[in-house]
Amino acid sequence: MKLDLDRQETGHSDLAICGTLKLGLPDGRPSEAQVEGILEVQNLESRVLVNGSLQAEGLAECGGCLEEFTVRWDVPVEVMVLRDVDSDESEGATLLILQRKGEVNLHDSLRECTILAYPQAPLCKPDCKGLCPGCGIDRNQATCDCSENEIDPRWEGLP
Ligand SMILES: [Zn+2]
Ligand SMILES: [Zn+2]
Known part of the structure; x- marks a missing residue:
């Protein structure tokens, strides 16, 4: 879940994501999630945009019957790495990382996206x-x- 700013090719490329995120959510929601998918990376001069959608799954309590089940949900991702580290830009809902070079660790941003996208009271089956x-x-x-x-x-x- 890393992006190497020194080696990232200019323009568009794909970034494969596959791993486990500790979510630590209380109240029967997943303590961790497996996430995977392919994100699109746009490397522009002053910034790198990472966006796309990941699939997450984790163990949760059903919002209806309280049985534990595997919940799957889509995680829209929109993260921006801004190379102008002095910028005070904040661009809407996009998560912002200020870093000029080296490896960017996307872990925390992806964790945040995964938590934000978690559904309200998911059911173990549609007709629970x-x-x-x-x-x-x-x-x-x-x-x-x-x-x-x-x-x-x-x-x-x-x-
Ligand atoms: Zn009864
Ligand atoms: Zn249920």
């Missing part, structure tokens, strides 16, 4: 039935006698 709000049973695996809008009588009368 989730947990019963009455008795908490996993409705993918079993059925219960609760009706949709009825509260389990044991909870009734609780403050």
